[in-house]
Amino acid sequence: MTEEIKIVSKVLVQETDELHTTDLKSFFADNNLIGLKAETHSNIQETLKSTIDLGAVFLCESPDSEGFSGTETAKEIHKVRPELPIFLRREHTDSLEDLSADVKKACAAAYQSGNQDILKQLIDRYLFNTYYPSGFIRGIEEISLNAMQATFKSTHISCSIPYLIRDRIIYGELFSMMALEGQWCRGYMMLQTGEQEMSQLIEGKKTALPEEEVDFRTVNNLMSELTNMIWGSFKSRFFTTEGTNLSHLIQVPIIINHERKYITFGSENPQLCFQYTLQDENGQLPEVTLYQKFVFNLAWQPEEFQETPDTVENLVESGELELF
Numbered sequence: 001m002t003e004e005i006k007i008v009s010k011v012l013v014q015e016t017d018e019l020h021t022t023d024l025k026s027f028f029a030d031n032n033l034i035g036l037k038a039e040t041h042s043n044i045q046e047t048l049k050s051t052i053d054l055g056a057v058f059l060c061e062s063p064d065s066e067g068f069s070g071t072e073t074a075k076e077i078h079k080v081r082p083e084l085p086i087f088l089r090r091e092h093t094d095s096l097e098d099l100s101a102d103v104k105k106a107c108a109a110a111y112q113s114g115n116q117d118i119l120k121q122l123i124d125r126y127l128f129n130t131y132y133p134s135g136f137i138r139g140i141e142e143i144s145l146n147a148m149q150a151t152f153k154s155t156h157i158s159c160s161i162p163y164l165i166r167d168r169i170i171y172g173e174l175f176s177m178m179a180l181e182g183q184w185c186r187g188y189m190m191l192q193t194g195e196q197e198m199s200q201l202i203e204g205k206k207t208a209l210p211e212e213e214v215d216f217r218t219v220n221n222l223m224s225e226l227t228n229m230i231w232g233s234f235k236s237r238f239f240t241t242e243g244t245n246l247s248h249l250i251q252v253p254i255i256i257n258h259e260r261k262y263i264t265f266g267s268e269n270p271q272l273c274f275q276y277t278l279q280d281e282n283g284q285l286p287e288v289t290l291y292q293k294f295v296f297n298l299a300w301q302p303e304e305f306q307e308t309p310d311t312v313e314n315l316v317e318s319g320e321l322e323l324f
Helices: 018-030 041-049 070-080 101-106 116-126 134-151 195-203 216-238 312-318
Strands: 009-014 033-037 056-060 086-090 109-112 155-159 163-165 174-181 185-193 255-257 262-264 271-280 288-300
Touching: 009 018, 009 041, 009 163, 018 033, 018 116, 041 070, 056 070, 070 086, 070 101, 109 116, 134 155, 134 216, 134 271, 134 288, 174 216, 185 195, 185 216, 195 216, 195 288
Parallel strands: 009 033, 009 056, 056 086, 086 109
Antiparallel strands: 155 271, 163 271, 174 185, 185 288, 255 262, 271 288
């Protein structure tokens, strides 16, 4: 029997009650959540300015040490990152009905202390609402690590536990995207990282590219090659071509706001993320972070998932092998 892969999600927490903080820690441990605690309103604002990808926010109604209540903070968070579900802990009710219209719009739901059943229903609804087959998760990591190890020399590459986000922020200046179109899923794969970080790897002779006169075009070529390599292996491993005709299927607009580093695919579902860390084995170059994100906004039928054996024909067709 295949062991299930653990998928987590990072959530932001602002809580004034120590007893309830303990309850939340227990709940998070049992439900694959990583809590990031912000003591004050100012801490929350700084966190939201960062590139930390979040799955949800847990607030309490009581004011913090700076005098800001959870309802005030919820409205501000909603303005900056409206895609994040906000769960508001209240003292005497688990309803939002008595609150103002703008607070109700900002918060996904309310709950009371000690009611972990409601919390479980909320995270299942807003975060863990999609099933990802274990073979699919393992396959993504294996394919991606192989491609990166073939691309970057003398570099130790590690991958974090896969996690889910509701955020739509983009990390870094470099962003590559490829469509994923198969019989059982349709969506996009993205790679995101910093231009300077990739430039340093090329200049440090960690790739096959010439290190002289590195510019943004050189870096773009590196990202393009890596994306293509991962996409080709993904296609050959997870998709078959028998009877496939996807040209008539529906598409939705993809909106990118460069100023706000924001992208949306017209879907409310969480994105599946992998974070890769690249470390120079000689310790001479700074650590590089590369994010890989998946959104299946057009179709997702995991019950039809199956892996394709890596036959010679499949590898040649995908470009992994070349015939003389």
